[in-house]
Amino acid sequence: MDDGPIDVRIDAGVVPxxxxxxxxxxxxxxxxPEAFQLNAPTARYRVIGGRRIVxxxxxxxxxxxxxxxLLGTVLGALCHQRRLTPxxxxxxxxxxxxxxxxxPSGVGKSTLAAQFxxxxxxxxxxxxxxxxxxxxxxxxxxxxxxxVKLWGDSLALAGLAxxxxxxxxxxxxxxxxxxxxxxxxxxxxxRRLYVLRGxxxxxxxxxxxxxxxxxxxxxxxxxxxPVAAAMGRSAALFAELATLAAxxxxxxxxxxxxxSAPMRILDMLEQHWRP
Numbered sequence: 001m002d003d004g005p006i007d008v009r010i011d012a013g014v015v016p017x018x019x020x021x022x023x024x025x026x027x028x029x030x031x032x033p034e035a036f037q038l039n040a041p042t043a044r045y046r047v048i049g050g051r052r053i054v055x056x057x058x059x060x061x062x063x064x065x066x067x068x069x070l071l072g073t074v075l076g077a078l079c080h081q082r083r084l085t086p087x088x089x090x091x092x093x094x095x096x097x098x099x100x101x102x103x104p105s106g107v108g109k110s111t112l113a114a115q116f117x118x119x120x121x122x123x124x125x126x127x128x129x130x131x132x133x134x135x136x137x138x139x140x141x142x143x144x145x146x147x148v149k150l151w152g153d154s155l156a157l158a159g160l161a162x163x164x165x166x167x168x169x170x171x172x173x174x175x176x177x178x179x180x181x182x183x184x185x186x187x188x189x190x191r192r193l194y195v196l197r198g199x200x201x202x203x204x205x206x207x208x209x210x211x212x213x214x215x216x217x218x219x220x221x222x223x224x225x226p227v228a229a230a231m232g233r234s235a236a237l238f239a240e241l242a243t244l245a246a247x248x249x250x251x252x253x254x255x256x257x258x259x260s261a262p263m264r265i266l267d268m269l270e271q272h273w274r275p
Contacts, residue, residue: 008051008078010070015044015056023230029073031230036077040069047074050081068169071145072128076224079130080231084142085240086223089129089193091141093122094273098141098188100129101269102221103196108262110148114158114177115266123148123179124188128223131190133240138247139190147176157259192249194269195221198257204264206272207252214245217252 019037022030030037036047042061046054053074057066079086089102090109101109113123125144132140152173155161165175194206195217209217218241222228228237253268255261 008053010053010055013054013056015046015054017044019046025226025230029227029230031227033232036074036081036227036231038069038073038077042066042069045069045074047078047081050078050083053078062170064167065169068172073224073227076128077227079128080224080228080233083233083236085131085133085139085237085244087129087131087193087218088127088221088223090126090148091124091129091144091188091190092116093124093188094191096188097191098124099191099269099273100131100141100193101196101265102129102193103198107196107198107257108154108265109196110150111154111157111262112266113148113179114150114154114160115263117148117179118158119266126179131244132187133244135243139244140187141190142187143185146180147178149174150177151175153259154262157262190244190248192251192273193218193244194251194253196265197252197254198261199254204255204268205253206268207254209250209252211245214250215242217250218245 017039019030019032019035022032022037025031028039034049038045041058042065043055043057055066055070076086087100087102089100090113092099092113101112103109110126113126117123124141126148128144130142130144132142149168150158155165155175160177165177168174168176219238222237228234253265255265
């Protein structure tokens with residue numbers, strides 16, 4: 001987004017099937033003190049020192065399928081190598097600060113973000129929200145990718161159906177919708193973290209979390225926690241999230257999980273952060 005020095009290099013190259021000296025985090029992921037490797041169906045990816053990614057594409061793999069893993073698990077691993085805190089969350093800009101909305105896949109974070117943009121708001125990050133936590137300052141949300149990812153039914157719900165949005169993968173009915181890149185371009189202080197908890201038959205409510213409960217909620221929403229744990233980052237991440245919980249207001253949002261939930265949640269949140 002600027003003319004500064006290159007911070008991360010992504011190169012096409014040879015990636016051996018095994019990473020020397022690595023442990024297996026699962027059947028796809030290998031981790032060593034110096035590197036992370038993902039052996040996905042579309043490509044093998046090696047992340048080195050938080051600064052370089054080498055990609056060996058499998059024959060016949062499409063560019064968007066290769067990019068799907070690169071901008072997900074691989075980017076999350078790079079953040080962990082760089083001692084950043086990636087949350088499984090969407091981030092919105094409200095009055096010059098960031099509001100993060102966290103929760104599991106399918107709970108409606110991206111649909112909520114798309115609707116927020118449709119109402120004139122700025123989306124800072126979708127799905128992967130990267131936070132820099134420092135002991136001597138408030139947590140800062142780093143700029144994310146200038147897009148939200150929406151399922152087909154979510155496009156219709158957000159009023160975006162029929163616009164020819166590109167798929168994020170060949171076999172996934174999920175689409176990439178751009179957001180204002182200028183709004184994404186700089187870090188903002190994190191003001192609040194809302195953690196979504198969907199269910200059935202429950203009354204919609206927003207409840208403030210404090211102390212260990214707040215830290216636990218943040219831990220549960222770290223992006224690719226097993227990767228960080230295999231890197232030996234568990235203790236450091238716990239300390240960072242304890243600092244975050246002490247400096248940021250954290251709330252749990254309980255709601256009935258159905259198709260219209262993202263719009264109802266957004267209405268609730270807007271009333272909550274703008275009383």
